[in-house]
Amino acid sequence: MDLRTLALTDAIGTVHKPAAGARIVCLVPSITELLCELGLAQQLLGRTGFCIHPAALVAAIPKVGGTKDVNLGKIRTLAPSHLIVNIDENEKPTVEALAEFVPHIVVTHPLAPRDNLALARLLGAIFCVDEAAARWCAQFEAEHALLRAAPKGPPQRVLYCIWQDPWMAVSADTYIARMLAEIGWRVAPLADPGRYPTFQWCAALVAGIDQVLLSSEPYRFTQAHVDALEQQIGKPVQLVDGEMLSWYGSRSVAGLRYLRSLIGSIS
Known part of the structure; x- marks a missing residue:
């Protein structure tokens, strides 16, 4: 497979054509x-x-529902x-239903x-904006190099709550966990084997972590939750920006800078 074909291949192996x-x-x-x-906003x-x-x-871009509750009729009308x-x-x-009338499905992961x-x-x-993509990649590489060069704090075992x-x-098998791993923070393993496991607070769990991170999304944790949980478990708890740690794409550049700020949050 040549480099151009590789660049046009999505997460499930579908090779797309420039459009x-x-x-x-x-x-x-x-x-x-x-x-x-x-x-590409105009498209x-x-x-x-x-x-x-x-x-x-x-x-100015019409809404077609949520990420899960998609309005198929609206998308069909938009063609x-x-x-x-x-x-x-x-x-x-939902994606399979949309594939019945949308010619090209680009799957990301x-x-x-x-x-x-x-x-x-x-x-x-795919969308023939290679030069803009190359400029963005250069920004990402520069920010990632700064993060790699930054002094690292002590390793942390964290529980990242959503x-x-x-x-x-x-x-550990999530984008968020791999972002945190960039600064030496490892998410604690839980009994639930899922990628987004459920859990209950217990003494053994608390003993095995250094701190808890409460994400600002998808659940809207606030400082009040931080204060209450710190009192309950007796371990450091901090509120973190979920967009910075879970949004790939554009926000990942700012997310790398945000990781550098988290390094300094541990004394």
């Missing part, structure tokens, strides 16, 4: 932001209600040539920070 002027619907918030950064016909960045550009989805964000039955480079090149190659009632965390 200047493609009509795009994107069901992935972080990728909607990246498409706009690559200069975006539809987005989810969670595609909120960049606010000034997406305001896109390309649909962009993600293995974690979107449900397979970044699992680690440097996967953003392949993601940007994929979008650049929900409560029931409590849910992330496993």
Whole structure:
């Protein structure tokens, strides 16, 4: 497989063709932001209600539901040539239903920070904005080099919580965990083998972690949750920006800078 074909190959092995002027619907918030950064906002016909960045550009793009509860009828009416989805964000039955009338489905699945480079090149190659993608990749590489060169703090075993009632965390097999690993923070293993395991607080769990991270999304944890949980478990708890740690695409560059700020949060 030559380099051009590789650049046009999505997460499930589908090889796409360059499509200047493609009509795009994107069901992935972080990728909607990246498409706009690559200069493709005018070709975006539809987005989810969670595609909120960049606010000034997406305001003019029609909403087609959420990442899970997609309005198939709206998308059919928009008649896109390309649909962009993600293995974690979107449900397979929905994507299969959309594939009946959308000619080209681009499947994405970044699992680690440097996967953003392949993601940007994929979008650049398909939608004929290779130069913009190359510029973005250079920004990412520069920021990643700064992170790699930054002094590292002490290793941390963390529990990264994304929900409560029931409590849910992330496993090591997630983009978030691999972002944290860039600064030597490892997510604690849990009994639930899922990628987003449920758990219950117990003495053994608390004894095995150095700190808890409460994400600002998808659950809206606040400082009040931090204070209450610190009192309950007697371990450090901090609120972290979920967009910075879980949004791949454009926000990953700022996310790498955010990781450097987290290094300094541990004394």
